[in-house]
Amino acid sequence: MPKNEKISKSVIRRLPRYYRFLGELLSEGVTRISSGGLAERMNVTASQIRQDLNCFGGFGQQGYGYVVADLRDEIGSILGVNEHNGAVLIGAGNLGRALAVHLDYGKYGCRLVGIFDENEGLAGIKLGDLTVMPMSELDSFCTKNKPTIAILCIPKSAAPEVCPRLAKLGVKAFWNFSHYDIVNLSDIEGVVVENVHLGDSLMALCYGLNNRSE
Ligand code: NAI
Secondary structure (H helix, E strand, C coil): CCCCCCCCHHHHHHHHHHHHHHHHHHHCCCCEECHHHHHHHHCCCHHHHHHHHHCCCCCCECCCEEEHHHHHHHHHHHHCCCCCEEEEEECCCHHHHHHHHHCCHHHHCEEEEEEEECCHHHCCCEECCEEEEEHHHHHHHHHHHCCCEEEECCCHHHHHHHHHHHHHCCCCEEEECCCCCHHHCCCCCCCEEEECCHHHHHHHHHHHHHCCCC
16 A cells, blocks of 8 residues: 555554554464454454554455455555664663663564664673664764664753754654653654653553552
8 A cells, every 4th residue: 555644643553553463363373354353352342443444445345354464464564564764772771771682673664773872881882783882973873874763762861962963864763762852853854753651651550540440
């Protein structure tokens, strides 16, 4: 399917979950599933699934359901999981090290190509297949390797200087753990930002805990 601007953001947000569940079904040998079956498995309504999947073409057939592999491939191609977008990780502290080592970037359409930290004492440390580089090498590295994604694992106070620098070096997408609000940075235009706040998710959990029905 061609890139479709009309798919709503809320549908796009749900696609990774479909992709994950369909992958699990495939690994269990399930080749075909009805919207009802998928709904039960995912704990959502069948009509939500039909509505979501109708946004990008009629994959299901009435009375036949969805071909799991085809649907997963289609969703994967919408999400771009077969792309090889180069990513640099900035900040090789506790969080940065965990993200560098524990995420299988290739599964998500991304390739971690460089890790940087301003603490020159960390330069040379091996994290997975990569070696931490000093920030003094960032410009030449980006000019040569042209990463389009930056994973920000730096303190909030460091981000206002680092973000525009990365944008000028061609970075177009920020996976932002820094708690800095990149949205308000007026000189970065045409970039996409995904802000991650694990604490928000924990607060939602605590809300659920405190407001659960007995
Ligand atoms: P950390 O202190 O272990 O690591 C931060 C690293 O960033 C250090 O190695 C430091 O040398 C480096 N750094 C600082 N300024 C830099 C700059 N200008 N350029 C390049 N590197 C720079 O901290 P930790 O625990 O890894 O957390 C990193 C950030 O992520 C913190 O600001 C923390 O608040 C935030 N965080 C966010 C979470 C989220 O859900 N969004 C979850 C956990 C942490």
